[in-house]
Amino acid sequence: MSPAASSKKRVGILGATGTVGQRFILLLAAHPHFDIAVLGASAASAGKTYAQATTGRWKQVHPIPAHVADMPVGDCDVKRFMDCDVVFSGLDSGPAAEYEHVFREAELRVFSNAKNYRQDPLCPLIVPLVNTQHLEMVAHQRKTLGLKRGFIVTNANCSTTGLVVPLKALEAKFGPLDMVLVSTMQAISGAGYPGVSAFDVHDNVVPYISGEEEKIEMEAAKILGSISAESAFVDNALRVSAHCNRVPVIDGHTECASVRFARRPAPSVEEVVQAMEQYRCEAQELACHSAPERAIIVHKEVDRPQPRLDRDAQNGAGVNVGRIRKCPVFDIKFVVLSNNVMIGAATSSVMNAEVALAKGYLD
Numbered sequence: 001m002s003p004a005a006s007s008k009k010r011v012g013i014l015g016a017t018g019t020v021g022q023r024f025i026l027l028l029a030a031h032p033h034f035d036i037a038v039l040g041a042s043a044a045s046a047g048k049t050y051a052q053a054t055t056g057r058w059k060q061v062h063p064i065p066a067h068v069a070d071m072p073v074g075d076c077d078v079k080r081f082m083d084c085d086v087v088f089s090g091l092d093s094g095p096a097a098e099y100e101h102v103f104r105e106a107e108l109r110v111f112s113n114a115k116n117y118r119q120d121p122l123c124p125l126i127v128p129l130v131n132t133q134h135l136e137m138v139a140h141q142r143k144t145l146g147l148k149r150g151f152i153v154t155n156a157n158c159s160t161t162g163l164v165v166p167l168k169a170l171e172a173k174f175g176p177l178d179m180v181l182v183s184t185m186q187a188i189s190g191a192g193y194p195g196v197s198a199f200d201v202h203d204n205v206v207p208y209i210s211g212e213e214e215k216i217e218m219e220a221a222k223i224l225g226s227i228s229a230e231s232a233f234v235d236n237a238l239r240v241s242a243h244c245n246r247v248p249v250i251d252g253h254t255e256c257a258s259v260r261f262a263r264r265p266a267p268s269v270e271e272v273v274q275a276m277e278q279y280r281c282e283a284q285e286l287a288c289h290s291a292p293e294r295a296i297i298v299h300k301e302v303d304r305p306q307p308r309l310d311r312d313a314q315n316g317a318g319v320n321v322g323r324i325r326k327c328p329v330f331d332i333k334f335v336v337l338s339n340n341v342m343i344g345a346a347t348s349s350v351m352n353a354e355v356a357l358a359k360g361y362l363d
């Protein structure tokens with residue numbers, strides 16, 4: 001049910017002109033619960049309309065929504081955002097370090113894409129198809145910092161996001177996982193715009209993305225972990241080893257994963273397929289606007305998922321898994337594809353905020 005426009009939450013977007021920011025604009029332009037109110041970017045964009053600030057840099061298939069095109073873009077001074085109910089941040093880690101804590105101290109609710117607070121002991125690191133229960137940490141964050149309303153909630157690295165959804169489905173059904181080995185093929189848009197130069201990535205594979213392997217290994221443990229009675233995050237004990245590669249794909253991170261379960265005997269391929277197909281998350285149970293109908297689409301064709309064909313399924317809000325088969329070294333192996341700029345970034349933030357709204361954290 002769509003509330004009247006006047007009861008919608010006023011939304012600010014930091015980094016509104018960037019790769020992730022542009023996705024925020026499209027996701028929020030006609031949202032039933034959120035209204036785009038304030039746009040922030042760098043000094044180079046401040047003082048322009050949104051259309052002027054993104055001239056030559058709007059890289060979406062859809063045009064800029066008409067009512068956003070003429071909106072003013074300003075800087076990220078917190079004073080401009082004080083009447084926002086929610087702030088989405090698509091800032092790079094440098095400016096995120098400068099601004100996001102200031103917004104929280106000003107009692108604003110920040111949903112961040114940046115890496116800065118992902119390992120913070122007070123900040124939930126939430127993939128909305130996996131661990132929205134970790135929002136409970138918001139109360140502890142507020143209490144510890146002496147805040148009434150403000151908080152920072154982060155979403156994960158885009159490759160981590162795709163991986164943890166099938167892992168969660170498996171753990172929920174079959175108990176603890178022992179080991180995961182994953183190799184990624186990551187899209188160019190993961191590096192923002194203009195990102196990796198054409199000269200470097202065309203006709204090529206670059207077998208290194210700075211900091212990415214460590215992020216996948218650490219973030220998966222926190223996301224799949226729990227919260228203790230003392231309000232501390234407790235990492236999941238699974239061990240993850242990641243290899244990360246940049247490939248000449250525009251959007252959509254593909255990952256080849258091999259998994260060993262703690263339980264013996266391990267589940268069969270058929271049981272794994274069923275567990276992934278049946279997996280549901282809290283965002284779906286709460287009927288959140290951006291939640292996909294299926295958290296995981298399991299492909300049966302031998303040559304799917306593929307980024308060009310499958311990244312926009314369900315508007316990029318779920319993940320695609322295929323080639324589920326027995327692994328002669330671990331137990332099972334499969335391919336997962338997730339849209340890095342949608343569920344890997346902007347859609348995660350928006351869905352996290354929808355769950356937070358449904359659970360009363362934005363009152």
Ligand SMILES: NC(=O)C1=CN([C@@H]2O[C@H](COP(=O)(O)OP(=O)(O)OC[C@H]3O[C@@H](n4cnc5c(N)ncnc54)[C@H](OP(=O)(O)O)[C@@H]3O)[C@@H](O)[C@H]2O)C=CC1
Pocket residue numbers: 014015016017018019020021040041042043044045046076089090091092093095096113114115156157158189190191192193340341344345
């Ligand atoms: N791309 C992806 O797949 C994913 C990205 N992320 C994270 O999301 C964040 C944004 O990434 P992405 O959109 O790709 O990056 P972009 O480089 O495409 O966009 C960066 C945005 O930040 C703004 N900005 C840059 N410097 C400043 C500054 N000093 N003060 C205020 N605003 C500034 C830019 O404004 P201007 O246009 O004016 O320069 C732009 O709006 C990053 O933290 C990234 O790690 C997370 C998951 C996936």
Ligand SMILES: N[C@@H](CC(=O)OP(=O)(O)O)C(=O)O
Pocket residue numbers: 113114115156157158186187189190191209212215340
């Ligand atoms: N590093 C990722 C995208 C990204 O921005 O990650 P993070 O938010 O963890 O810095 C990629 O290049 O595909």
